[in-house]
Amino acid sequence: MKYMHIRNHSKDGKLLPHGGFTVAYNINADRTIEFAVAKCSKLDVYNKHRGREIAAGRLLKHKSGTIYLSEAERPVEAVAQAAYMVTNGLRNIPNCRGAYTWQLSLT
Numbered sequence: 656m657k658y659m660h661i662r663n664h665s666k667d668g669k670l671l672p673h674g675g676f677t678v679a680y681n682i683n684a685d686r687t688i689e690f691a692v693a694k695c696s697k698l699d700v701y702n703k704h705r706g707r708e709i710a711a712g713r714l715l716k717h718k719s720g721t722i723y724l725s726e727a728e729r730p731v732e733a734v735a736q737a738a739y740m741v742t743n744g745l746r747n748i749p750n751c752r753g754a755y756t757w758q759l760s761l762t
Contacts, residue, residue, distance in 0.1 A: 656681055656714065658707055659734060663697070673697050677706025678738040679714040682730050691719040692738045 662675040674697040680690035691713035693706045713719060722737050724730065 656711060658710070660703055660706065661735065661738065662701060672700050675701045676738060677703065677710045678734055679707065679710035680734050681714070686724045688722040688724065688730055688734055689714060689719050690722065690734050690737060
């Protein structure tokens, strides 16, 4: 299991103590990625350790999503984009031409 921490920054690039999210993910041999997200409220101070606990628990309980990658997609970028989409309530991820390069299925 790997983790990704995505934090909020101010307009001048300074790291903000509140908000953000943690992603736990596994990259499978069949080019699928299972992932789970723990989102920190903008009212709470971000806690890396707690975010890992929550995201890992969700992944292990299969409260997660699955990404189906094409040969050209890079796994870490795909995980970050999918996690962002999940935290904003979106299910389909468009590419630059407006077509859907992969679908996000939440289980």
